[in-house]
Amino acid sequence: MTPSHLFSATLLLLLAAFPAQAFSERPIHQLKLNSHILQDSIIKHVNENPKAGWEAARNPRFSNYTVGEFKYLLGAKPTPKKELLGIPVITHDKSLKLPKSFDARTAWSQCSSIGKILDQGHCGSCWAFGAVESLSDRFCIHFGMNISLSVNDLLACCGFLCGGGCDGGYPIYAWRYFVHHGVVTEECDPYFDDIGCSHPGCEPAYPTPKCVRKCVNKNQLWRDSKHYSVSAYRISSNPHNIMAEVYKNGPVEVAFTVYEDFAHYKFGVYKHITGDVMGGHAVKLIGWGTSDDGEDYWLLANQWNKGWGDDGYFKIKRGTNECGIEEDVVAGLPSSKNLVREVVSMEDTLGDASV
Incomplete structure (x- = not known):
């Protein structure tokens, strides 16, 4: 057995020995799984x-969805407790003065990626979207x-x-992937194909895409398109630490428990009112504020397109760990080695042009 195969087998045994702590989810009857989520x-x-x-x-996004199809979108798995021990936990100086409200879209208005609302299609890829979107923002x-x-x-x-x-x-493993393997650009490896529907989008039964490690544009090299992170860490669940992290470094990825009523969210400050647990979901947290009614909230970007929620965004109660929103916050910092490579590439191009 090769060392890489031995490592893979060992890791599988470890994961089996320390199963993930599941979201508090009761089995749902088959009849309910086949009923409409809305x-x-x-x-x-x-x-x-x-x-x-x-x-x-x-919400038009889920007009034809069953409970079972909706549940499948909720792909954030809780990190195994044993694995949490080796992950750094970041805290920030309590003396740091933070604004009463903050929106990354306006704080860094030059960064177009922050305000993009994407669509994960019929794939339980929320864990990947929250990570990739946050890292894209942080590069800007x-x-x-x-x-x-x-994301692909x-x-x-x-x-x-x-x-x-x-x-x-697992969201934190996505950030570890960025550290060790990097991630190419959307231009190199797009999530949807030219039709915008089948990779891995419109068909509920569409499987996880295969890893091809080639850019769709054959003039682009896969390895040259890679962008790395220098770190992967959790942020302490104290709201001040989460706010300080976003304020200083940019959007973060958060995971939380989704109930049936969340599928129906249109606007306002969400808190769970009714319905069964559906699963765990990961999204991008971009800010915070306080409503006219005095309710403190987090501001988040979802990836269920603009046909869901408040034009794709939502607010959720802040400071009370609503639906576990403050428990599993992860991020990383972008690597500067990308800058070195791109500057060299630009100099090479200028050199060629001047000859």
Whole structure:
């Protein structure tokens, strides 16, 4: 057995020995799995509750989805407790003064990636989207590089080290992948094909894409398109630490528990009102604030396209760990070696042009 195969086999045994702590999820009857996720009864329950703080509606994104199809999108798996021991936990100086409200889209208005709302299609790839989107933003914030990195590279090529591709994965392992393997650009390895539907998008049964390690444009080299992170860490669950991290370094990836009512979110500050647990979901946290009603909230970008929620965004109650939103916050810093390579590449191009 080769060393790489031995490592893989050992890791599989370790993961089996220390199973992930599952989201508190009860089995759902098959009849319910086949029923529609959007229910008028849930909308009524939320909208007639004066203490809800948010409004529910029939989001077009899920107009034809069953409960089972909706559950499949929720691919964030909790990190095995044994693995958490080796992951650095970042805290920030409590004396750091933070604004009462903050929105990364306006703080770094030059970074177009921060304000993009993407679509994960029918794949449980939220864990990959939250990571790739946050790292793309951080390359712009720290190095002035307006780039979109490839979800497909991470989803297809990280393999069992990150989880199960479209069947879900571990956010912190995505960031570790960036450190060791980097991630190519969206231009090199796009998530959707030219049709915008079948890779891995519109068909619910579409499998995890295969890792090809070649850019769709044959004039681009896979290895030259890679962008790396220098670190992978968790942020302490104290709200001040999460706010300080976003304020200083840019958007972060967060995972939380999703209930049935979340599929119906339209606007306002979400908190769980009704419905069963559906699973774990990962998204990008970009800011915070306080509503007109005095409710502190987090501001987040989802990847269910603009046909869901508040034009693709949502707010969730801040400071009370609503749905576990403050428990599993992860990030990393972009690597400067990308800058060195791209400057050299630019100099080579200028040199050729001047000859």
